[in-house]
Amino acid sequence: MTTRPTNWAGNVTYRAGRVHFPRTVDQLQELVAASTSVRPLGTGHSFNRIADTTGALISVADVPQTCVIDPTRSTVTVSAGMRYGELAAHLHEAGYALRSLGSLPHISVAGAIATGTHGSGDTVGSLATAVAALQMVTADGELTYVSRETDGEEFCGTVVGLGALGIVTRVTLHVVPTYEMRQWVYDDLPRTALVEHVDAIFASAYSVSLFTDWRSEGVDHVWLKHRMHGSGTVEPPTDWLGATLADGPRHPIVGMPVENCTEQLGVPGPWHERLPHFRREFMPSSGQELQSEYFLPREHVLDALEAIERIRHRVGPLVQVSEIRTVARDDLWLSPSHGHHTVAIHFTWVPDTTAVTPVLGALEEQLAPFRPRPHWGKLFSTSPQTLACGYARYADFTALMARHDPTGKFRNQLLDRWFPPG
Ligand SMILES: Cc1cc2nc3c(=O)[nH]c(=O)nc-3n(C[C@H](O)[C@H](O)[C@H](O)COP(=O)(O)OP(=O)(O)OC[C@H]3O[C@@H](n4cnc5c(N)ncnc54)[C@H](O)[C@@H]3O)c2cc1C
Incomplete structure (x- = not known):
């Protein structure tokens, strides 16, 4: 018996019996032309059925690399x-x-x-x-x-x-x-410091991540990734806004092996070995998880965090870690940062869909006043009406889909739900 392919997290079994791996672009073209239903698959790191199909699931991983x-x-x-x-x-x-x-x-x-x-x-x-x-x-x-x-x-x-x-x-x-970077972690940023200095905190490094598990007030860890300019890099203070410089490497999820993470403690290294939290050769995150993420206009960050606080008793028991980052505005129609600078509030959940699903509904209700846009590759229950209101170019994208793909070859159940065919 052959086993059906699954996504990385194992919470989605693709309904296609197998993945096609064309070895040339010509083969790919023939396969697409001959199929009535097709979905492209990357490395399967999305948590929902976005890549799923009952037709031909196709990966381009074996097309010669350039x-x-x-x-x-x-x-x-x-x-x-x-x-x-x-x-x-x-x-x-x-x-x-x-x-x-x-x-x-x-x-x-x-x-x-x-x-x-x-x-x-x-x-x-x-x-x-x-x-x-x-x-x-x-x-x-x-x-x-x-x-x-x-x-x-x-x-x-x-x-x-x-x-x-x-x-x-x-x-x-x-x-x-190319550029070099240094990465430091601070432990236990008090809630009051976040409220008073939120803009300065997000502006304090090239890349900033706040981690909390929602089981206590405040931020458990702040990861600061600095770009190095010339030889003179300022050493970080031991105390910063009430947080303490970490005395050893940290993993975003307490208890997971720190060896899986990129080097910290200010050791200089190339951008690609500092910008990601996780090393290429090791398992990222916890490996036993589900994920969700919501993007809101940047100015709502504190109000949004307060709204989540209201259901902390429901979020805390199911979350392994939550990460808060900022993303600059862009002009890509379906980008969650289309049109405005955003703050992205992410949740790594325990791998229990039945328990997590109702909490997603509660979270979306709390965040609704801030018009959250969900991460397309993670779990959410946002309605198509809300998606349509949240994206100024939603109708244009639906029209683009119809023009590129008049028979709906690339559609699947999830796309039909998010962008109902006309
Ligand atoms: C541990 C972990 C950490 C993560 N961290 C982050 C993070 O820091 N930031 C963040 O934003 N997200 C993060 N994600 C989510 C992840 O980045 C997205 O789900 C991303 O889409 C995964 O890429 P993939 O190659 O696995 O794509 P897949 O999950 O395989 O596919 C995603 C979508 O891309 C389409 N696709 C794939 N290949 C092609 C192609 N050749 N042509 C056209 N369409 C294609 C698929 O049809 C599908 O719609 C994380 C996920 C995991 C598991």
Whole structure:
């Protein structure tokens, strides 16, 4: 008996009996043209059924890998199935870098971009904001190319595409010169300090993450990732706003092995070994979990945290850790940071869907006044009406789907729910 493929977390068994791995773009084109129902799959790190299908589930991981840097344009063109960890190592070796990475380097470039995956930083956009162009196979099996330079609005609609417009085969990303970073963790930031200094805290490093488990007041850990400029880096104070500099490495989830995390304690290292929280060779996070995340306009951060406080008795027992980050505004239609700077409030839950689902409803009710946008690759129960109100270009995206894919080849149950066909 063959076992059906599952997502990374194991909470989704894909209804397709197997994953197709075309070895060339030609094979991919033939497969898409010959199928009536298709979904692209990345590395399966999403927590919902976004990649699911009863038809052909297709990964581009076996299409020969390319990684071509164009120094004149400051771009790199990579195969869509490449993982960020691999891409980052290539880039660093060649003297280049990306401005942002998610918490883990294990995910594919196309999969991360398709869901609006982000890292952290007041002035840093999501990973999708690095995209300059995409090559993809559309529903009729044709190969098309979309770039910001030539396709303007259509490009903005296509990048965070949820796999609904085609199967991306290559991605061109903007790069910057490589850089070094140092990472420090502070323990126990008092709640009052957060309330009084929230803007200064998020502006205090290139990338800032606040971690709490909602079982006590205050912030359990603050992770600060600083870019190094020249040789003179200021040493951090032992006490900062009432928090204490950590005396050893930390894992975001208390009790998990710190060896899985990127180096802390201010040890200098390349950007791709400091921006993610987790090392490429090890398991990220806890491995036994579900995740959700909501993006709100940045100015509502304190009110939103207070709203969650009201149901702390329901959240606390089910959460392994919660992470709060900021993401810069962008113009990509389905990006959760479209149109405004956001704060992203993330929850790593215990792996119990039955217990977590009602709490998601309660959370969404608490956050409703702030018009939260859910992470497309995580668990949420937001209604299609709320999604439609939350995204100014929702109707345009629905029209783009219909134009690219008139027979609904790339649709699945979840896309039908979020974007009901006309
Ligand atoms: C431990 C852990 C930590 C995480 N940390 C973060 C974080 O820091 N920040 C954050 O924002 N998210 C985070 N996530 C969520 C994760 O980044 C997203 O779910 C992301 O989409 C996963 O990429 P993937 O390659 O696994 O895509 P998949 O889950 O396989 O697919 C996601 C979507 O991309 C589409 N897709 C995949 N490949 C293609 C392609 N070639 N062409 C077109 N569409 C495609 C799929 O159809 C699907 O709709 C985390 C997840 C885990 C498990």
